[in-house]
Amino acid sequence: MIKPLHVILLVFSTAVPFTSFAESTSDLHIRTLSASCFACHGYEGNPTKSNIAEKQKTIAGQAANQLAKKLIAFKNQEVESTVMHHHAKGLTLDEINLLANYFSKQPSTLNNVLPPNQSLESQHE
Amino acid sequence: MNKRMVRREFIKLLGVSSVLTQIPAFARASKPPIGRVVIIGGGYAGATAAKYIRLWSLGNIETVVIEQNNQFISCPLSNLVIGGSKQINDLTFSYDLLKKNHGIKWVHDTVTAIDTHKKSISMKRGEISYDRLIIAPGVDFDYSAIPNIAQAQEIVPHAWKAGSQTVNLRKQLETMPDGGVFVICIPQTPYRCPPGPYERACQVANYFKEHKPKSKVIILDANGDIVAKKGLFAKAFNGPYAGIIDYRPNNPIISIDVATKTVKADFDTVKADVLNVIPPQLAGKPTQMAQLNNVDNRWCEVDFLTYESKVSPYVHVIGDSVSAGLPKSAHMATSQAKVCASAIVELMSGNPPDPTPVFANTCYSFVDNTQAIHVANVYRYDPTKKVMVSAEGGGVSIQASEKEGEYARAWAYNIWSDTLT
Numbered sequence: 001m002i003k004p005l006h007v008i009l010l011v012f013s014t015a016v017p018f019t020s021f022a023e024s025t026s027d028l029h030i031r032t033l034s035a036s037c038f039a040c041h042g043y044e045g046n047p048t049k050s051n052i053a054e055k056q057k058t059i060a061g062q063a064a065n066q067l068a069k070k071l072i073a074f075k076n077q078e079v080e081s082t083v084m085h086h087h088a089k090g091l092t093l094d095e096i097n098l099l100a101n102y103f104s105k106q107p108s109t110l111n112n113v114l115p116p117n118q119s120l121e122s123q124h125e
Numbered sequence: 126m127n128k129r130m131v132r133r134e135f136i137k138l139l140g141v142s143s144v145l146t147q148i149p150a151f152a153r154a155s156k157p158p159i160g161r162v163v164i165i166g167g168g169y170a171g172a173t174a175a176k177y178i179r180l181w182s183l184g185n186i187e188t189v190v191i192e193q194n195n196q197f198i199s200c201p202l203s204n205l206v207i208g209g210s211k212q213i214n215d216l217t218f219s220y221d222l223l224k225k226n227h228g229i230k231w232v233h234d235t236v237t238a239i240d241t242h243k244k245s246i247s248m249k250r251g252e253i254s255y256d257r258l259i260i261a262p263g264v265d266f267d268y269s270a271i272p273n274i275a276q277a278q279e280i281v282p283h284a285w286k287a288g289s290q291t292v293n294l295r296k297q298l299e300t301m302p303d304g305g306v307f308v309i310c311i312p313q314t315p316y317r318c319p320p321g322p323y324e325r326a327c328q329v330a331n332y333f334k335e336h337k338p339k340s341k342v343i344i345l346d347a348n349g350d351i352v353a354k355k356g357l358f359a360k361a362f363n364g365p366y367a368g369i370i371d372y373r374p375n376n377p378i379i380s381i382d383v384a385t386k387t388v389k390a391d392f393d394t395v396k397a398d399v400l401n402v403i404p405p406q407l408a409g410k411p412t413q414m415a416q417l418n419n420v421d422n423r424w425c426e427v428d429f430l431t432y433e434s435k436v437s438p439y440v441h442v443i444g445d446s447v448s449a450g451l452p453k454s455a456h457m458a459t460s461q462a463k464v465c466a467s468a469i470v471e472l473m474s475g476n477p478p479d480p481t482p483v484f485a486n487t488c489y490s491f492v493d494n495t496q497a498i499h500v501a502n503v504y505r506y507d508p509t510k511k512v513m514v515s516a517e518g519g520g521v522s523i524q525a526s527e528k529e530g531e532y533a534r535a536w537a538y539n540i541w542s543d544t545l546t
Contacts, residue, residue: 028479032467035177036460036484039540040532048542052535075518082528083501087485089518090503095483114538115197115218115545123288124193124235 030098037099040083044106049113061108067100151184151228158187160256160473163246165236165411167192170444170458171261172223172544177466179227186473189230189253191246192220197545201455202491202537203287204321206295208328209336210494213292222546239415241437257469259432259441260417260425261462262409264317264453267423270378274402277383281400285317297399298329303337305398308388310378312405313347315424317445317453320353320500322346322403324490327358330366331493342370343397345390347377353452354490354521357498361525365493378402408446415440424448429506429513430478432465441465451504451513452488456536459544460484460504481506483516489533496525497533 037059038044045060047053059067073079074088075096081088088096162178164171167190175190197218205211224231234248245254266283268275282290282297298307307329311322326344333340351358351372362370376390386397407413407423417425417434425442426435432447434440443465444458451457461484468478487501502519506512522529 025479028467028471029481029483031181032460032463032479033483033485035463036456036486038543039456039459039485040487040536042539043543043546047535048538050535050538052531052538055531056535082522082526083487083499083532086501086518086520087487087503090485090505090516091483112539112542113222113546114542115220115222117214118196118217118219120198120213120217120288120292121196123196123198 026094026098030095030102033095034099034102037103043112045103046106046109046112049110053110058108059103060106062104064097064100064104067103068097071096071100151179154182154184159185161187161189161254162257162259162469162473163189163191163253163255164259164261165191165239165246166261166263166409166444167194167197167220167231168261168263168444168458169455169540169544170263170462171259172197172220173459173462174259174261174443174466175229176223176227176544177463178469179229181467181470182473184228186470187230188227189232189255191232191234191236191248191253193233193235195233196220198287199455199537199541200285200287200318200321201540203284203291204325204328205491205494206287206291207284207298207325207332208491208494209295209299209332213287216287218541218545220545223544226546236411236414239411241415241440244439255439257439257441257473259443259465259469260409260411260415260446261442261444261458262411262446264406264445265409265413266404267407268404271381271402271404273383274381274404280383281381281386281402283403284401285321285403285406294399294401298332301337301340301398304339305337306341306343306396307333307399308343308345308386308395308397308401310388310390310400310402311344311346311348312403313377314352315453316403316406319452319454320358320488320490323351323353323358324492325401326370326372327361327366327490327492330369333369334366340369342366343395344370344372345376345378345388345393345395346372346374349374353488354498354500357492357521357525358490361492406445408442412442412446417442420448429511430464430480430482431468431472432461433468441469449513452486452500454486454488455540456486456488459540460486481508482513487536489529489536491530491533492525495527495530497529498522498525499529499532 047056074084199216238247284290284294379389386400432441443461445453464482489497503516504513505516
């Protein structure tokens with residue numbers, strides 16, 4: 001669906017190409033939902049470079065149908081799970097498919113690094 | 126720092142990023158920006174909001190963070206510093222990559238006043254105006270019931286904001302002779318990190334068990350029961366830490382004698398060798414300056430689609446300062462920040478925000494050096510109640526495990542990377 005603002009910008013803009021990054025309501029919905037997965041699974045589904053990352057499964061770039069199948073299995077508690085059943089049960093089937101699709105499209109990389117550590121300075125409260 | 130200086134620093138910053146092999150999206154953004162968002166506070170919530178506004182607006186929204194500290198110090202995992210298996214420098218980070226990677230303007234200053242009518246912020250060294258403001262200051266401490274402790278934090282640290290007080294508390298535990306008593310006082314909910322005090326008790330007990338076996342931990346809880354991961358913590362208190370941890374609920378503080386480290390509580394009077402008082406809390410000072418604390422004069426009511434304050438338009442509040450039936454956790458703060466960032470990008474480009482936001486929260490606690498437990502939940506916007514409510518299926522670990530300890534460390538690495546790079 002083309003939003004009115006997009007039309008206006010298409011017609012009038014020469015130097016202002018900015019429209020929303022998200023193209024639809026479901027894009028918007030999954031943009032923030034997928035980003036809330038990053039805390040455990042890494043930015044865009046790639047675990048942060050570390051000795052633990054080697055053991056961690058990368059969800060970025062996995063086939064969408066495989067990711068969806070896994071999430072549905074977690075939701076229905078058909079597979080062993082430590083944490084993920086608590087999340088999958090709270091998602092709708094639509095959300096599961098959109099998340100699977102989103103993460104399948106992210107390239108699998110090892111680009112996510114830790115921020116540099118520092119020595120503690122004195123600080124404000 | 127005045128606005129012109131901010132701009133000059135920003136141009137310098139763009140110069141640096143252009144030599145990188147991968148030019149970030151913001152460097153290709155059109156000029157001028159469609160508006161300016163100022164964010165007060167560079168903690169989990171504020172730093173995340175800054176990054177995602179830059180990313181999702183493709184660099185078309187000018188984003189300024191005002192932060193009074195030069196460093197980011199993580200509260201998550203800081204109880205491990207108190208337990209002795211982590212050092213504070215492991216949790217202390219530079220903001221440099223966040224600033225550089227996303228073209229975020231950074232002002233190192235302290236906010237002194239906020240004029241929401243003029244949309245202007247005063248700082249110790251300058252002023253700045255905004256189109257939209259995000260306030261993400263974390264919590265402030267309320268010492269009104271225990272005023273003498275406010276001046277005695279060197280002796281009685283809270284260590285509830287990671288940093289020098291965390292190090293102080295660890296040092297006190299290290300110098301305490303074997304046979305000593307550690308007393309931790311927990312305020313009534315809501316407070317930052319509901320499971321945190323119980324995790325801390327486990328960390329100290331684990332340290333005592335290994336190094337000072339005659340020592341004890343007494344928990345004076347103002348609440349009627351353990352408020353988070355109850356069964357799992359009870360299992361730790363009565364299992365590996367039986368005879369070390371003495372849990373005493375319904376014990377709000379009446380008074381404290383600093384000289385003797387004696388706490389008079391509702392039911393008990395106890396003398397500590399090391400005393401850790403976590404004071405009652407309220408939304409951080411900048412929210413008070415903007416008079417946004419409309420819930421119990423403490424917390425800030427927001428619209429959960431945008432995190433815009435119910436008191437003041439164009440001002441958003443995220444993180445621990447928000448009044449919500451949600452745990453005040455780092456993951457929650459970042460999830461709120463992302464919903465707020467997404468909504469602001471849409472509003473500033475003339476589009477409606479997501480009408481039904483959904484996000485996840487996972488919170489780990491370490492019960493010793495290697496084993497952790499979790500609580501995990503999806504939260505979903507309820508259009509009738511207009512609040513975020515727990516989706517079905519959330520829950521806690523079956524038992525503490527080393528596997529979850531690994532998950533917890535991975536969580537920390539990933540959220541640090543997501544928030545700060």
